[in-house]
Amino acid sequence: MELHEMNSDAAERESRFLKRIAEGQTIEPKDWMPERYRKQLLRMMSQHAHSEVVGMLPEGNWLTRAPSLMRKSVLLAKIQDEAGHGLYIYSGAETLGTSREEMIDQLLTGKAKYSSIFNYPSLNWADMGAIGWLVDGAAIVNQTMLAKCSYGPYARAMVRICKEENFHNKQGYQIMAHLMRGTKEQQEMAQDAFNRWWWPSIMMLGPSDKNSPNSAELMSWKVKLQSNDELRQRFIDRTVPQAEAIGLTVPDEKLKWNPQTRHYEFGEINWDEFNQVISGNGPCNRLRMKQRRDAHENGQWVREAALAHAAKRAKSEAA
Amino acid sequence: MENNHQALFTYCVRLADNALVLAQRLCEWCGHGPILEEDIAISNMGLDLLGQSRALYTYAATLEGAGRTEDDLAFHRNERQFLNRCLVEQPNGDFAVTMMKSFLYSSLAYLQFRELSRSKDETLSGIAAKALKELTYHVRHSSQWVIRLGDGTDESHQRISIALQDLWGFTDELFEMDEVDRILIQAGVACDLEALRSEWNQMVEEVFGQALLSLPSVVGYRSKGGFKGIHTEHLGHMLSEMQYLPRAYPDAKW
Amino acid sequence: MSSSDNWPSWEVFTQKGDGSPHEHAGNVHAPDAEMALLNARDVYARRMEAVNIWVVPTVSIVASTPEDMGPFFDPANDKMYRWPNFYKTPEGIKQI
Numbered sequence: 001m002e003l004h005e006m007n008s009d010a011a012e013r014e015s016r017f018l019k020r021i022a023e024g025q026t027i028e029p030k031d032w033m034p035e036r037y038r039k040q041l042l043r044m045m046s047q048h049a050h051s052e053v054v055g056m057l058p059e060g061n062w063l064t065r066a067p068s069l070m071r072k073s074v075l076l077a078k079i080q081d082e083a084g085h086g087l088y089i090y091s092g093a094e095t096l097g098t099s100r101e102e103m104i105d106q107l108l109t110g111k112a113k114y115s116s117i118f119n120y121p122s123l124n125w126a127d128m129g130a131i132g133w134l135v136d137g138a139a140i141v142n143q144t145m146l147a148k149c150s151y152g153p154y155a156r157a158m159v160r161i162c163k164e165e166n167f168h169n170k171q172g173y174q175i176m177a178h179l180m181r182g183t184k185e186q187q188e189m190a191q192d193a194f195n196r197w198w199w200p201s202i203m204m205l206g207p208s209d210k211n212s213p214n215s216a217e218l219m220s221w222k223v224k225l226q227s228n229d230e231l232r233q234r235f236i237d238r239t240v241p242q243a244e245a246i247g248l249t250v251p252d253e254k255l256k257w258n259p260q261t262r263h264y265e266f267g268e269i270n271w272d273e274f275n276q277v278i279s280g281n282g283p284c285n286r287l288r289m290k291q292r293r294d295a296h297e298n299g300q301w302v303r304e305a306a307l308a309h310a311a312k313r314a315k316s317e318a319a
Numbered sequence: 320m321e322n323n324h325q326a327l328f329t330y331c332v333r334l335a336d337n338a339l340v341l342a343q344r345l346c347e348w349c350g351h352g353p354i355l356e357e358d359i360a361i362s363n364m365g366l367d368l369l370g371q372s373r374a375l376y377t378y379a380a381t382l383e384g385a386g387r388t389e390d391d392l393a394f395h396r397n398e399r400q401f402l403n404r405c406l407v408e409q410p411n412g413d414f415a416v417t418m419m420k421s422f423l424y425s426s427l428a429y430l431q432f433r434e435l436s437r438s439k440d441e442t443l444s445g446i447a448a449k450a451l452k453e454l455t456y457h458v459r460h461s462s463q464w465v466i467r468l469g470d471g472t473d474e475s476h477q478r479i480s481i482a483l484q485d486l487w488g489f490t491d492e493l494f495e496m497d498e499v500d501r502i503l504i505q506a507g508v509a510c511d512l513e514a515l516r517s518e519w520n521q522m523v524e525e526v527f528g529q530a531l532l533s534l535p536s537v538v539g540y541r542s543k544g545g546f547k548g549i550h551t552e553h554l555g556h557m558l559s560e561m562q563y564l565p566r567a568y569p570d571a572k573w
Numbered sequence: 574m575s576s577s578d579n580w581p582s583w584e585v586f587t588q589k590g591d592g593s594p595h596e597h598a599g600n601v602h603a604p605d606a607e608m609a610l611l612n613a614r615d616v617y618a619r620r621m622e623a624v625n626i627w628v629v630p631t632v633s634i635v636a637s638t639p640e641d642m643g644p645f646f647d648p649a650n651d652k653m654y655r656w657p658n659f660y661k662t663p664e665g666i667k668q669i
Contacts, residue, residue: 030636030638030639032639060350060351063349064343064346064561067571067573068390068394068565068573069339069372069373069376069390070373072346073370076349076362076366076369077362077366080358080363080619083350083355083358087355087356088599090355091601094582094600099579100602125564125573178572178573182571183568183570183571185568185571186568186571291350291351294351295352295353298353298414299352299353299354299357299414301472301474301475302354302357302414302475303354303578303579303604304472304474304578305467305468306467306605306608307579307604308471308475309467309604309605310604310605356601356603356612356615359612359615359619360612363615363619459611460611467604
C-alpha cells in the first residue's frame with residue numbers, strides 16, 4: 001500500500017473513531033483506537049491501580065491498633081476492597097496490551113506515578129476517618145464520572161468500584177462524627193486529622209485545568225467527562241456541609257459560601273507542595289516505595305515456587 | 320457464675336482468643352503480601368477469624384452476665400489472662416511460616432468446630448457451624464500453599480521445612496484439655512480433643528506427603544499452657560500494640 | 574525483572590444465582606487452576622455475589638474481532654422470524 005493511501009486510511013479510521021466517541025459508543029479492547037488513546041488510557045488506568053495498592057499502606061499502618069473489634073473488621077474489609085480495586089483496574093489495563101508485571105515494574109522503578117494523597121502519613125486513629133471520608137469522597141467524585149467513560153473495561157471496573165467505595169466513604173465520615181461526639185481528646189484528634197488531610201484531598205483531584213496538559217485530549221475522547229476544577233468544586237461543595245454538621249472547622253480562612261454562584265469559594269491551593277509530592281518529594285514517598293518494593297522482592301520466591309509446582313504437575317499429568 | 324456457665328465462659332474465651340490472636344497476626348500482612356491476590360486471601364481469613372472471635376466473645380460476655388462487651392474482653396485483659404494456644408501468637412516470619420501456622424491451626428480448628436456444631440449448646444453449635452464453612456476454606460487455601468511451597472523450588476522447600484521444624488513443637492498443645500473441657504464434654508457441650516488426634520494426624524500427613532515434608536523426628540520443647548495464660552514472650556508485645564488506644568484513652572468510646 | 578515469577582492470567586465468570594448464566598467478572602492471576610478458583614472466589618465472590626465460578630486461562634479465550642462484525646452478525650439481522658415480537662398473538666391470550 002502506498003504511503004498516501006496508508007495515511008488517508010489512518011485519517012479515515014481516526015475520524016470513524018471520533019464519530020463513535022461522539023455518538024457515545026463504548027470502545028472495547030479489540031476495537032481500533034488511536035495509539036495516543038491507548039497510551040493515555042494505559043497511563044491513567046495503571047496510575048489508578050497503583051494508587052489503590054499504595055493506598056492500602058497508610059491504613060494498614062493503623063489496622064493492628066484499631067480501637068475496637070468492629071473498627072478493626074471494617075478497616076480490614078476496606079483495605080481488602082482496595083486490593084481488589086487495584087486488581088480490577090490492573091485487569092482492565094491488561095486489555096490494552098500490557099501485563100500486570102510490566103505495570104508493577106514501572107511503579108517500583110519510579111517510572112509510573114500514583115495519587116499524591118498516599119504520600120502523606122497516617123498519624124493518629126482519626127486519620128482513618130479522614131481518609132475514608134475525604135480521600136474516598138474525592139475518589140468517588142472522580143470515579144462516578146469515569147464510570148461513564150468511553151473505554152469499556154475501565155468504565156465497568158469503575159461501576160464495580162463505586163458500589164464498594166460508598167461504604168468506605170460512609171464509614172470514614174461515621175468515624176469522624178463519632179469522635180466529634182466523644183471526649184475532648186477525641187475531638188482534638190479528629191480536628192487535627194481534618195487539618196492535615198483537607199488540602200491534600202482537594203489537590204487529589206488534580207492540577208487546575210489550565211495546568212493540566214492531558215485534560216483537553218481526554219475530554220475529546222470522553223475519557224474525562226468533567227474538568228479537574230469542576231470535580232474539585234463538586235467535592236468541596238458536598239463536603240463542607242458534612243464537616244460543619246459534625247462541628248469541624250475547615251482549615252481555610254478564605255472559605256465562603258457564594259449565594260449567587262451557589263458554590264463555595266476557597267483559598268489558594270499550594271501547588272508547589274503538590275508538585276513536590278507528585279515528583280517524589282512528599283513525606284512518605286520513599287517509605288511507600290520501599291514498602292512496595294520489599295513486598296514484591298520478598299514475594300519473589302513464593303511466586304516462583306508456585307509456578308515451579310504448576311510446571312511439575314503439568315509435566316506429570318502429560319506423562 | 321454457676322459451674323457450667325463458668326466453664327463455658329472460659330471455653331468460649333479460649334476459642335475467641337485463638338481466633339483474635341491469629342487474626343491480628345494476619346492483619347500484619349496487609350499490603351505486604353507476595354501478590355495482590357494473596358493480600359485479598361489473607362484479609363479474607365483475617366475477617367473470618369475476627370468474626371468468629373466476636374461471636375464467641377459476645378456469647379462469653381452474655382454467659383458471664385457482668386455487663387462486659389466483646390471489646391472489654393479483647394482490649395482490657397492482660398497477657399496472663401489471654402487463653403489462646405501459643406501456636407497462634409508466633410510471629411508471622413516469612414510466607415512459609417504463616418501458611419504452615421495457618422494450616423496447622425485451621426486443620427485442628429476445623430475438626431474441633433465440626434464436633435462443636437453438634438454441641439448441645441445451641442448458641443455454640445450455631446457459631447461453630449458458621450465457622451466450619453469458613454475454616455473449610457482456610458484449610459483448603461493454606462494446605463494448597465504448604466504443598467506448593469514444599470514441592471516447589473529448593474528455596475521454598477527449605478523455607479517450609481524450617482517453618483515446620485519451628486512450629487511443630489506447638490502442636491501438642493492444641494490438644495491440651497483440663498477440668499473445663501471435662502465438665503463440658505460431660506454435658507455434651509464440648510468435644511474430646513484427644514479423640515481428634517489421629518484424624519488430624521492423617522490430614523496433616525496427607526498434605527505433608529504431597530509437600531514432600533516429613534514430620535520432625537526430634538521435637539525438643541513441647542509448648543503447653545497457653546490455654547491457662549502461660550505464653551511465649553511474643554504475646555505481650557502484640558497486646559501492647561493491639562490494646563494501645565483503649566488503654567491510652569480509658570474514658571473514650573470508639 | 575525475571576519472568577519466572579509471573580503468574581498467568583485467568584478470566585473469571587460468575588453465576589449470580591440459581592439458573593442464571595455465567596457472566597464475565599474480570600481476571601485474576603494464579604499459578605494453576607485450583608489457585609485461580611480460590612483467588613476468583615476471594616476477589617469476585619466474597620460479598621456473596623456468586624453461587625458458581627468458572628476460570629479459564631486467558632490464552633484459551635477465542636473471540637470474534639470487530640472486523641467480523643459485518644459478515645459475522647449482519648446476516649442474522651434480516652431473519653426477523655427468529656424474534657418473538659415478530660409474531661402477533663391473538664387478542665386475549667395472556668401466556669406465550
